[in-house]
Amino acid sequence: MSIKLRLTFMSFLQFFVWGAWLITVGNYWFGTKHWSGEQFGAIFSTLGLSSIVMPALTGIIADKWINAEKLYGLLHILSGLALLYIPQVDNPITFYYVIFAAMICYMPTISLSNSVAYTILKNNQFDVVKVFPPIRVWGTIGFIAAMWLTNLTGNKASFNMFYIAAFAAFALGFYSFTLPKCPPQKLISENASIVEKLGLNAFKLFGTYKMALFFIFSMFLGGALQLTNMYGDVYLSEFAGIPEYADSFVVKYSTIIMSISQISETLFILAIPFFLKRFGIKQVMLISMFAWVLRFGLFAYGNPTDGLWMIIMSCIVYGMAFDFFNISGSLFVETTTDSKIRSSAQGLFMMMSNGFGAFFGGLISGIVIDEFFTKDGIRNWHDIWLSFAGYALVIAILFAVMFKHKHNPEEVVNVGH
Incomplete structure (x- = not known):
């Protein structure tokens, strides 16, 4: 083989x-x-x-x-x-x-x-x-x-x-x-401090306003990254409780419907170089944030019959929402940090978005849904998704206003090199 x-x-x-x-x-x-x-x-x-x-x-x-x-x-x-x-x-x-x-x-x-x-x-x-x-x-x-x-x-x-x-x-x-075999590279010096060994030296980037802002927004958006993975299939399956939708394709094959999101990911990855070159890193990250608003908003108004197109469109939009942020964010780190701490900085980006962001997103969303949107074991999915959409919209607007980054087409030329 x-x-x-x-x-x-x-x-x-x-x-x-x-x-x-x-x-x-x-x-x-x-x-x-x-x-x-x-x-x-x-x-x-x-x-x-x-x-x-x-x-x-x-x-x-x-x-x-x-x-x-x-x-x-x-x-x-x-x-x-x-x-x-x-x-x-x-x-x-x-x-x-x-x-x-x-x-x-x-x-x-x-x-x-x-x-x-x-x-x-x-x-x-x-x-x-x-x-x-x-x-x-x-x-x-x-x-x-x-x-x-x-x-x-x-x-x-x-x-x-x-x-x-x-x-x-x-x-x-x-x-x-x-x-x-992939033997140990032993690239880390024996004399390196524990801070260097754990890649924590990248935390000094928080001393720069622009980088601190980027990492904070990464954490806040990271809170939204797993929400539809957590609740999407449950949401579609619970249409079974409404008689007119109980035997629908969406209820029976909810997981297959949700897989459109992952199929969409593979397609939007191919489109990223074009969008980055045309619009720049900040605009692509903004597109991602507004795509999250659409992702949640379409779920809020979709249903298994005449609203099926909204559910499918929400799954298609997911590829743009997820990939555009992760890859453009990674590229921003790649092009704005010193080569000596670049790997650590990439680790910090993942830590803020998929670490702290996902942690707080998972924990807080569960509490909020249970406290404000569940009555007698019945979840109000329309309002749940609208609240998530509102959260993503606030982040997008604040990011657009507060985060300053000038588009440089050369950044895209060097992707992966």
Whole structure:
């Protein structure tokens, strides 16, 4: 099997593990277990908590002590064990700790999978910039495939979703031990301070008004990044409670409808260079923020019959909302920070958006929905989505007014180099 094919298989399974349960866990939580919304928000906050510290720690371990592909495999096997245990859990508190254990092991594998792929491609004389993107796209395809499998096998509200994810995690874990060796690079100096080792020296960027503003907005928008992953499938499935929609395609195949969002991601990635060159980084980030307003607003007014086009359009818009912010934000960091702390700065961007942002977004959204939008176990989805849309709109307007950045077409020319 060729190197590219082997890495493609790794990428496919990496996100298959996640896609098997991430979008549908809300159906299991609310529909099967009938647990509270406030506690559900805490479940998704584990993604953020795990993203704050674990990638940096596992990066240090892979840089100094253990082959990256072996650490990668070990983490997947451990996350698989946690996922395997979830169906035995009978209360939400224990569920939180078990899923937290799974995420502590899983979240750092996202960055480790990139490191492993980069190292193997470079060692085999491949052009990483040219070869890696088509390999990474198969990760999104794996995520979609898992969503479809979970839905079509009738497991979108069943504990079997965790067995599917665990099996894939074990398969990937053992498979990774067969990959070409990625020995420790030992790039971190023995005399480096703990601050440097953890990549925390990038925090000095908060001393610059423009960078501080960027990271703060990254955190606030990061609070919105997982909201539709948390609640989208539950929202569509709960149309079953309205007689005229109970037997609709949307209710039966809600996960497949939601997968349009991931399909959209793969398409909008291809459009990013054009938008960046034409509009610049700030405008593309603004487009992303207003796309989030549309994402939530369309959900608020959609339904499975005459409003189906709004649900589908919301899923299409998701690709623009998610990709445009992550990639243009990453490019902003790449083009405005010193090369000595660039990797740390990229880690800080991810920490603020997918770490602190996702943590607070998950936690607070659960509390708000339970407190203000749920009565007698019935959630008012129209107002929930409108409140999320209002949140995204306020962030977009403040960002447009406060964040100053001059468009430089040359920034785009150097993407990936």
